[in-house]
Amino acid sequence: MLTNLSKSIYSCILIYILCTCFIQAQGKFNLPKQNTDKIRFELINNLMVIPVEVNGVELSFLLDTGVSKPILFNIANSDSLQMNNVETIYVRGLGDGKPVPALRSQNNFFKIGNAININQEIYVVFDQSINFTPRLGIPVHGIIGYSLFKDFVVEINYRTKVLKLHKKESYTYRNCKKCETFNLSFYKNKPYINALATIGEQEVPVNLLIDTGSSDALWLFENEEQGITSNYHNYFDDFLGRGLSGNVHGKRSKITSFKLKGFELNEVNTAFPDSVSVRFAQRNKNRNGSLASEILKRFNVIFDYGAAKITLKKNANFNSDFSYNRSGIVLEQRGFRLVQERYNAASYDNYGRSNENNTVISTTQSFKMDIKPSYTIVEIRKGSPAERAGLLAGDVILSINGKDAHNLKLQDVIRYFRDRVGKTIKLKIDRNKYRMQFQFQLEDVFKKKELP
Template identity: 55%
Template sequence: MKKFVIFILVVFLLNDFGFSQGSFTIQNKQKSTKIRFKLINNLIIIPVEINGVTLSFLLDTGVSKPIIFNFLNVSDTLKIKNTETIFLRGLGDGESVEALKSSNNILRIGDAIKLKQDIFAIFDVNLNLAPKLGFPVHGIIGNDIFNDFIVEINYSKNYLRLTEPEAYHYKKCRKCETLNLEFYNNKPYINVEVTIDDKKIPVKLLIDSGGSDGLWLFENDSLGIKSGNTFFNDFLGHGLSGSVYGKRSKIDVLSLKSFVLENANVAYPDNASILFALKHKDRNGSLAGNVLKRFNVILDYQKATIRLKKNAYFKEKFGYNKSGIELAHDGVRFVKEIDDRVLKEKSGSLRNDDAINSTKIVIDTQYKMSLKPAYAIVEIRNNSPAQKAGLLIGDIILRINNKATHEFSLQKVIHEFFDDAGKHIRLKVDRKGKVLSFSFYLENPY
């Protein structure tokens, strides 16, 4: 069974700006449209067309308005106009970030279309998801979709279905659980139960499909929400207002009515990083992708409900990166590869009986230079096996356990670090033009 879990987290919490706009409508008789998505690090990446240009967007229940990462220079291509400068605030202990607000844009998702859409373009290079996902992501979208449709998310088959509420018909489902939603600043919250040190604690969590972690909890001694002595400190990800750090650990049980997840991953973010989130005093944390993906989900904002049905991911074990390495795509590098070309000579060039039904195979082995992805170390956890072995931020991993990394996706390479404790990892890296070898064993981080 794969033990693939998150290693990056992106949480964007924007204010409800309250701008009056139109709604999405579906341009077909069924009033329903199906969209295929990619599931990368527990995050849903969907195609979104803006002003006639198709881009890749993260689907995030925690974001109020569509955001474009404008450092990608897409604003000119999209013909974004009618802009004004505003400041947005979110997770992280930094300052508000500057953004351009653009009005009257046209959005299309499958057969769903919306006119006069506001878009926010942000230039902060730290909000570039592409290197960490190994896949281009141009922006984030959320509340506009969930407000207008009943949204089915089929994590197991990688598709999204948007249906206009008046056209939707629920199917009977004995194996489903339906939970009520509550809203604060147009964002969905759910009441569930966690068990920490054998104590059952009711908690209110933001449903955050834009976070790849499983569960975030805000420490509160009076409620019994605390990390205890079994944890490790880690980088949790980038928020809209800067980096987020905190503790990682496990909880005994996460209960969503009858659905029970044992030994679930949990992160306890530092208070300085979540001051903005704590404005909602009743909020105790977030429920994110590594839990949500274990269900096929129906989100119905009109009825304020979420329906869950277990899928093939449900029994996937929770685990952590046992190397301490976080990788990101870092451009490309030239790789020398063998180019085997098979040449055939006509049988007429051979003599007598040897020429009958004979074909001479000549393998002309040559080398070619190809551009391949480079995977660089961007974070190393303190006191981790990788740090103790001498690896450094900026090292480019060339081979892992004698396999060339450029032959695999970023996610396939990272998957090796989530294997069982005790597994031997051998790395060959490029450090400023010098090839070095390192070796260590995976260790449980706490």
Template identity: 55%
Template sequence: MIRRFFTFFCIMFICGPSFSQSGFHLVQTERTKIKFQHIDNLIIIPVEINGGKFSFILDSGVSKPILFNIINSSDSLKFKNIESIYLRGLGDGESTEALKSRKNVFKIGDAINVNQDVFIISDETINFTPRLGIPVHGIIGYDIFKDFIVEINYGSKFIRLNNPQTYRYKTCRSCETLKLTLYNNKPFIDAIIEVKGESIPVKLLMDSGGSDALWLFENDSLGLVPEDDNFFIDFLGKGLSGSVHGKRAKLKRFSINDFHINDLNVAYPDSAAVSFARKFKARSGSMGGELMKRFNIIMDYEGSKVTFKKNKHFNDSFEYNKSGIVLEQDGVRIVKERDQGSPYKNDQSNEELSRLSVIEAYKYTLKPAFRIVELRLDSPAERAGLMFGDIILKINNKEVHNLKLQEVNTFFRAQDGKLIRLKIERDGVIMSFQFKLKSLL
């Protein structure tokens, strides 16, 4: 479900800051390998800032690192050279105030930058941890890609940062290499889509910070419209400047050179939410994580090229949320659980009978609370009576506190007609609901 949530930003800097010429360097090595978490098609990597350890989304669609969700650790980071700035990103809201800090020390694997700019957002509502279910403190993109040849191995979940001066490409007959165009420090490729039997060339942002497969900017004159008006209106995600809504549909075919992917998901975001992104007139949309994960990718900004190789995910099916429910991890709740530490007692008080008694021992623990924060109109969940703010306790007889957020979301992407049974808490009252998933495409 939240596959589509995070189409992270395409940030436009309103006040046009100047950037330092320094960058990342490898320390006593020609390459460094970093394992990542792959959640909702997003790459989560460990990053050290001024000695503090954080988790960042690797987002090829952003120009400078952005920090958020650091309320409890901002004092220890000791940011210097701070000035106020306003940032604009995807969404239908206003610009966001941030602090720009210079001369910070960033470390990613064995790569270090001792003079890194970073933008700090203190607005608590801009926090993507609840949507992913794990701590996420920021996003970083261009500063890594510009200084290295970056290998993204979605199949084995690691990235490798290579020194461009010593990197040697291997012969790969099963690969496709495309020209990479940079515009405002963001990478674009040319691809072909098929709509209503016609092949249409498109220029797409390679957006590793977007969890959907493909976003297209709707344009009747170019033929960038849903096929046969087969679409539904949905919540597409949340950007730096607010929520993004739009149309969800299917696309017959997507091609990059001789690689073809059929029957994929596509979204057409509302024009107001992507107005800044559309200032690059040649841009047709974005290729997001749901598409990118099907390849192992080599990004070479210096050489102006990108190489694709199919991986084990290439033929994965394209699923989407059929329930209409969007969940967030919203705080914690108290859960009563059986204590497995010492459940038995040997009672020898009667000399003639030794008996083993079972003692029901329980403990109370804090577990994540999964709350409904979006509910699609006329969806199966809404028609069944679910409401905003409901906290899910059980799904198909499974206690959700024993599941990760993404595991819960998987239930909502099951096949058409799948029965979903929910036990929820609403204003302290336990209630039960059920509905069947319904495909709209």
């Protein structure tokens, strides 16, 4: 028999255990009714975009192993989402600028497929310059990484564009002779892997952040003492992208080979970001760069954060050529344009009759106005074919090689710029309401330029 005091102590302990378990459960994603779930994603410029429900609102997020907490942006105002337990903080990431203000919000409801989390912390950034939508051509409202990966074994199939979430306790690894498994290390909840990079003739061991949120193949931080330098191959200066803290510039080059145990890739496109842009990332003294999506998409990938390992298996993308923008044009979807389009309208006789075969007597050409995406040149690489042809930042592309740009997706237009060396590109553009035409040929960006 328990005394009244014993009963009170027992009750307090039970309540404490229940509350502790509830609080811990709140901070996790879970599949309440199943052991596995399948989620389809869009693959745009090597980046995975997944549907995410936040506090009852359907949004789209980048799946990014390079972030520890979800970040929400591209939200016009705070009324569109109900944010809970808000406080102001500053966040920073890659880029040459300063930290940006953000709201830290707790106790938010997240749903990804059938996986739910009833107490998710999120950072909300209202800086309108931090927005992936113009570069991808589809709405993107945020990024999520560790918060999802930590709670499941996650399979990524880049070929079928399917993401599978498995409960860790019920997942069984299959025998796979063609797979390689690697140990992961973590720094601030971000995964790192060891690899070998051959730069020139020197093989260098490198520790790399696994970054599914970067569309490049490989980033390396220059360090002459370690033999990590762009000087072993022809290189050019380029805009590498935009991080949370501003623009990232650097060099683009190639390295001789890149090895992940038995997997080897040759002549790998590699970016060498300038030290100013990555000074925050280099707080991890052991980090030598990033392994990004242009390489990752060549594998079927299994992330197992709980066991601190990743498993890779080659897929049909493995031997694909490394592509790069050979035009020098950086393009964004900047709003929409009102476009006049021609279409055929059915025409009948004065009595509204068609012929005896029930077909219309004739058709007439008519026009309609429609709202279509507008693609604007936002950066032009110095010395590139596009710059030499006379194109300028701010030019709006109306057509490319005879095809109306507004009838194409952004990635379709960009694909023209990644075509074979020597391909002729013909552009019709709008420059301050004047229509102009330009023509140039795509070049090997890594070919050594002849001195004048």
